[in-house]
Amino acid sequence: MTTNATLSNKAAVIQLCSNGDLLANLATCERLVSQAAARGASLVVLPECFAFLGEREQDKFEVAEFLVLGALPDSAGPILRSITKMATEHNLWVIAGGIPELRPEDAELPTKTTAYNTCAVVSPAGELVSAYRKIHLFDVDIPGGATLKESAATSAGSEVLAVDTSVGRVGLSICYDLRFPELYRKLTLDQGAEVLVVPAAFTAHTGAAHWHTLLRARAIENQCWVLAAAQTGRHNAKRHSYGHSLIIDPWGVIRGEVAEGDGIAIAEIDSAFTTQKRTQLPCLTHSVLRQS
Numbered sequence: 001m002t003t004n005a006t007l008s009n010k011a012a013v014i015q016l017c018s019n020g021d022l023l024a025n026l027a028t029c030e031r032l033v034s035q036a037a038a039r040g041a042s043l044v045v046l047p048e049c050f051a052f053l054g055e056r057e058q059d060k061f062e063v064a065e066f067l068v069l070g071a072l073p074d075s076a077g078p079i080l081r082s083i084t085k086m087a088t089e090h091n092l093w094v095i096a097g098g099i100p101e102l103r104p105e106d107a108e109l110p111t112k113t114t115a116y117n118t119c120a121v122v123s124p125a126g127e128l129v130s131a132y133r134k135i136h137l138f139d140v141d142i143p144g145g146a147t148l149k150e151s152a153a154t155s156a157g158s159e160v161l162a163v164d165t166s167v168g169r170v171g172l173s174i175c176y177d178l179r180f181p182e183l184y185r186k187l188t189l190d191q192g193a194e195v196l197v198v199p200a201a202f203t204a205h206t207g208a209a210h211w212h213t214l215l216r217a218r219a220i221e222n223q224c225w226v227l228a229a230a231q232t233g234r235h236n237a238k239r240h241s242y243g244h245s246l247i248i249d250p251w252g253v254i255r256g257e258v259a260e261g262d263g264i265a266i267a268e269i270d271s272a273f274t275t276q277k278r279t280q281l282p283c284l285t286h287s288v289l290r291q292s
Contacts, residue, residue, distance in 0.1 A: 007092070007124070007166040011043045011195070011225075012036035012266040015245040015258040017233035018053040022063050025051050026082045028262065036264050037090035042124075042166040044086075045229040047245070048098035048117070048175045048201045051079045055236045057153040064100035064115045066107070069128050080120070080128070088126040093165045096120040097199020097229055098174050101131070103155060114155045119172050119199060121163050132172035133157025136180055142205055150176075162191035167269040169193050171224070175200035178214050181221065188222040189290060194274050196224045201231035207242020212254075220252040223278045225269050232260055250277045 014032045018025045029050055036044050052063045065077035072084045079099055087094045101118035117134040135157050137150040160183065162171040171187030178198050187193040196218060202211050207230075219226040225248065232243030247256035247267040256265030278284060 007042035008040050009167050009269050009271070010039070010041045010266055011045070011167045011227055011247065011269050012039070012041035012264050013045045013227050013229035013245040013247060013256070013258070014050070014264060015047065015230055015232050015243060016050065016262045017235060017241070018047075018049055018051070018231060019235050020052065020054045020059065022052050022078065026078065030082065030086055032262065032264055033086045033090060033092075033094070036266060037092055039264070039266050041092060041266055043093040043095065045095045045197050045199055045227045046083070046097045047229040047231045048199045049231060050097055050199075051082070051099065053201065053231065053235045053239060055238050057150060060100040060115065060153065061112050064102045064112065066102045066104065067099065067118060067120060067128060067131050069131065071127055083120065083122050084126045084128075087122040087124055091124045093124060094122045095170070095172070095197055095199070096122065098134070098201075101133070114153055116157055117150070117154050117174060118157075119174050119197070121165075121170075121172070130161055130163040130172065132161045132174070133159065134174040134177065135160075135183065136176045138176040142203070148203075160186050160191060162187055162193045165195075168195050168225075168271055168274075170195045170197055173198055175202065178218065181218065184218050184222050184224075185287075185290065188224060189284065189287065193222070194224055194271060195269060196222065196226050198226060198228040200228060201239075202242045204240045204242045207244065211242055211244055212246070215246055215248055216252045216254075219248040219250060223250040223274065223281070223284060225249055225274065232258075232262075250274050
């Protein structure tokens with residue numbers, strides 16, 4: 001067990017190549033989180049689909065779970081149990097990038113046809129303190145690239161959420177959300193976010209074109225730290241992810257990156273630096289056309 005009586009302000013983003021083997025994926029996550037904790041991280045971000053990435057959207061129902069805010073219930077599934085164990089054993093925050101969450105209203109249905117794509121936040125005490133359901137679903141047909149329809153088996157969320165953590169107030173998002181700057185404006189101006197998390201499984205095609213640019217833009221325009229944990233490599237015959245997990249500061253400077261393969265990027269989240277940049281260039285207070 002990592003002992004952090006006083007939590008540091010170091011954050012880590014975890015990168016891996018998940019597949020259809022739930023237990024193997026979770027074991028890889030546990031190993032990498034342990035390494036991040038040993039390097040002093042008090043908060044770790046896991047990528048989207050960290051526990052399971054199948055060939056079809058419908059495959060996720062093999063592992064989908066019900067999530068309940070609060071202490072770990074006896075009915076918890078293996079994914080929630082695993083991330084809770086990571087949090088409590090290493091005394092850190094775990095932001096688990098994308099879990100297939102069964103809808104409570106479907107509890108009595110014998111066959112499940114839809115689920116949420118949920119970013120779950122577990123505290124060092126082992127409590128599920130927040131669960132953000134992905135708002136923007138990835139339905140695309142990219143010429144020369146992937147054809148994906150997330151909405152075929154996923155329900156969209158609607159609530160914008162931020163949570164207080166060891167590294168500051170964190171605004172939650174998932175992957176395709178990155179292309180919608182109004183979400184991050186709300187997280188910053190309405191929810192008070194100082195850090196934005198973007199767990200993702202960006203395709204190799206779109207990632208090479210836009211990943212770095214979009215993430216740096218979200219950091220600069222909102223004067224926030226960005227923690228982007230990514231899937232990487234070839235998952236199966238249909239899916240290939242870009243990788244390049246990043247930590248970016250509020251000035252748009254990349255403070256940490258994992259280009260390819262399993263790995264960890266770690267950096268100190270300096271709230272004084274955030275305050276300095278927001279004071280020197282107070283563009284957040286100058287916003288005129290902000291949406292209500």
